Amino acid sequence: MSQTADLVVQDLHVAVEGKQILKGLSLEVRKGEVHALMGPNGSGKSTLANTLMGHPRYEVTGGDILFKGESILGLESDARSRAGLFLAFQYPVAIPGVTVSNFLRTALNARLAPRVATTDGSMPARRGIAPKEFRALLREHMALLKMDESFALRYLNDGFSGGEKKRTEILQMAMLKPEIAIMDETDSGLDIDALRIVSEGVNALSGPDLGVLVITHYQRILDYIKPHFVHVMLDGRITLSGGPELALELESRGYDFVREGKESAR
Ligand SMILES: Nc1ncnc2c1ncn2[C@@H]1O[C@H](COP(=O)(O)OP(=O)(O)O)[C@@H](O)[C@H]1O
Ligand SMILES: [Mg+2]
Numbered sequence: 001m002s003q004t005a006d007l008v009v010q011d012l013h014v015a016v017e018g019k020q021i022l023k024g025l026s027l028e029v030r031k032g033e034v035h036a037l038m039g040p041n042g043s044g045k046s047t048l049a050n051t052l053m054g055h056p057r058y059e060v061t062g063g064d065i066l067f068k069g070e071s072i073l074g075l076e077s078d079a080r081s082r083a084g085l086f087l088a089f090q091y092p093v094a095i096p097g098v099t100v101s102n103f104l105r106t107a108l109n110a111r112l113a114p115r116v117a118t119t120d121g122s123m124p125a126r127r128g129i130a131p132k133e134f135r136a137l138l139r140e141h142m143a144l145l146k147m148d149e150s151f152a153l154r155y156l157n158d159g160f161s162g163g164e165k166k167r168t169e170i171l172q173m174a175m176l177k178p179e180i181a182i183m184d185e186t187d188s189g190l191d192i193d194a195l196r197i198v199s200e201g202v203n204a205l206s207g208p209d210l211g212v213l214v215i216t217h218y219q220r221i222l223d224y225i226k227p228h229f230v231h232v233m234l235d236g237r238i239t240l241s242g243g244p245e246l247a248l249e250l251e252s253r254g255y256d257f258v259r260e261g262k263e264s265a266r
Contacts, residue, residue, distance in 0.1 A: 005030050006068055006211055007052075007085075007180045013062030014044075014051050021047045023236035024063070031179055032208040036222055036247060037215045039233030040255050045215045048233075049184040053077050053087040067180070082111055086178030088169035088186050094157040100168060101152040104175050105134050111176050141174040145201045163194030170201040180211045186221070199224030219251035232258050 005028035014022035021044045029035050039045050051058040052065060054077040064071050072080055095103065109128035129137075138152060145167055157165050166186050173181050186198060202225055206212055214225055222230075222244070230246040231238045232255070240246065240258050249257070 007213075008066040009048075009052075009063070010066065011063035012048070012051070012060065012065065014047055015059045015061050016047060016057060020061070021236055022051070025233070025237055026063075027213075027231065027238060029180055029211045029213055031211045033229065034206060034212045034214065034225065034227045035229045035231065036225075036227035037213060037231050037233060037238075038217070038219070038247065038250060041217060043233045044236045045217075045233060046184055047236075049087055049182050049215055052080075052182055053085065054080050078110065081176070081178075082113075084179035086173050086176055086181045088166075088173060088181065088183040092157050092165045092169055094155070094160070096155045096158045098156050099153050100156055100171075101138060103156045104138060104152075104172060105129070107172060108134070108175055137175065141171055144174065144204055145171055146197050147171065162189030163191060163198075166190055166194065166198050167201070170198055170205075174201065174205055177209075179209065180213070181205075182213045182215065184215045185217060186214070195221060196224060219247050222247045234258060 007029040009025060009027040012022050012025045025048060037045060047058060051060065054075060060073055065073055067083055067085060142149060147167060157168065169186065190198060199221060214221065214227060227244055230242055230244060232240040
């Protein structure tokens, strides 16, 4: 029993549309730790990320997900977010008509407000973060991510380049201050400059109060974000775990050596 891990995934089995994708995945992430989860396309990485955030299409058929010692399987995505989990999407959606600034303010107020039920089912009256305070916070975090201030007034992800979308995800993460952040292929589609800026943002945010799970197909982002632990996923399970040196080994030898190791271990 691990009392100290903030996120504990225990023997997780997940099916999508009747097809078993995760087949007994276990993983523990503590605050202050950076974990990299690597694996070829189709190994189930996004399935894990989406299941952790409570996406309704992903059916947990076995195992458990504990956050701060309690199962979160019964919680909706918004409750998981308020509890301190954050997922940066592989494919962020566009919301024309909603500015980045408005979206972030709404998200922040939802994250900060403990939901107290009222008798008529409405949200209790509250003021949320003051506009002036919000603008200062937004400006500070946009500067950290080297984003132009005019960006805040654009519609969320509408016509954004790949790099702008990913930067917006990291901006959201910076504003929401999660305890555990999961980043699903935040590196895909980024040129080197954007990759560096996104990585610098993540590095600036990481510290004793944040645990990060970086999910990636490529070793490249790990040149910028230094993980403490590296896990390799094949066919719905973690088949190999190690330190940062494992990422380098994967870069030089590819995923085949893990597959071969798995075969010979049988
Ligand atoms: N929403 C979905 N509907 C149907 N099949 C899915 C869905 N999500 C994932 N899968 C299937 O699950 C497997 C793992 O996919 P995924 O988790 O996206 O892997 P990865 O992120 O490692 O590339 C694939 O065979 C994929 O086709
Ligand atoms: Mg994926």
